[in-house]
Amino acid sequence: MKIFGEKGVERLLSVVAFSAISALALIALFIFIEGLPFLFRYGVKDFLFSSDWRPESGKFGIYPMISASFWVMLGAMLVGAPLGIAGAIFLAEFTPKTVMHIVKPAIELLAAVPSVIYGFIGVVVLAPIIREIFGGPGLSVLAGAIILGIMILPTVISISIDSILAVPVSFREGSLALGATVWQTVHMLTIKAAKSGIVASIILGMGRAIGETMAVIMVTGNSVMIPNSPLDSARTLTANIALEMSYATGMHREALFATGVVLFIVIIILNSIASVAIRKKVIVK
């Protein structure tokens, strides 16, 4: 196998690497070319802050979708982050290694479950329960938040576990030797040392939650309105694009691409905040 010398392999790898990056660049370019002209023609302010979405009469205001995306994501965080972090601490610090080596892959398997399956479970199990206990249509922000909260668990748990385990054993030994209990060691030392990883896991979870489409379409009910309570049904940005893209022509289609632009920007902002936050934490430590 001496077809490629050192230089050849290097070049080949850089071509492959750049093709991956250029795919990203092309996607961004495409979305912006399709969406930006509309955004400026229609007016950024009207587009973002009007809550009137009636494509058939030329009204495109995506404020309800922005607020729905925000609330669903926040709800998913409230469900997923505590569960995920608690689970990670428990698995990393309180269970024997062998148990963790069985449970952790099992949790990671959750990530492999197709989102349509989560959506289906949400529709046939979760929504009726919500309807019976709290009333309302059942297909709601709450249902979306719970389903997404479960969907982000693998992300949150596995990254948190990795960062907790990355804390040097000598730290723990020192703390225990000073007479701290295991729990004191965990919450006063390990979590603090692993903070940046845990924050990263939550932010990656947020990214997944705001970008998820299929499960959300199935469980949130997709009404075009600003949700007033967790029991109201709502339509997220992703659902708006996916639901109507197949029908849309002309202005309507451009408006959906513009929705994509907004989503893109939101995710970029989120990630930038995340990476800045993580960097700061590391420096302080």
Add this chain to the structure above:
Amino acid sequence: MKKYLILFCFITAVIFFGCGKGKVSVTLAGSTAFQPFAEKIADEYMKANPNITITVQGGGSAVGIQSANSGAAQIGMADLVKLPDEAKGLTSIVVAQDGIAIIVNPKNKIENLSTEQLRDVFNGKIKNWKEVGGMDAPITVVSREAGSGTRSSFEKIVTGIKLVDKAVIQNSNGTIRETVANDENSIGYISHGILNEKVKALKIDNVECTTESIIAKNYILVRPIFLLTKGAAEGEVKKFIDYILTEEIQSMIKKDGLLPAK
């Protein structure tokens, strides 16, 4: 070892891409109301004509019109009361008619709504089932997304509907049926052809949604199902459309809940 690997790849490629050779394929896309019927008819047709592959895709009536226009599908399916301007350049033929059933959960005691009440329910003026003589529970309106043929037909026939903001939106006939089957307080509308025992069809102005009443033109919510082709249908496409219009298929359609074209 490597030789075998290459051979294996080659064989796999032949299996995946080669089989399509020598076969004529016809693609239908559009209306989710007619989709299950088109699939069934396509199966029958392919059994009789093994050298033809017929692919049926959903997407909704607007997709049907679009893909017939763009050539993505040879035949577009649309179930609209009136074809929009974009379909002007297409050749259309009515292959069936379809009632729109107003459905509620079987646990709901309501049996009948007037057109007036129906309009107010979907407009959000009537918010509670007790206002139309039912239980004391808020109404959950379930509708299709903007662009759906069933929705635009429904709104055109009932007239004066400005869908309530709170309406839950589902993007196919099937998911509307599931939503209504799961929610005691909901009301939705679906193609008469895909009614089943999990939901209950309401009478509209005291007329039941049955094949007979639709044929007798007593039931108001009826729309034609169009097949659209770019230019006049020819070759295999025409053969398939003619096949749908044969006596045999038309009566099969009727047995399954749609109505014959004439």
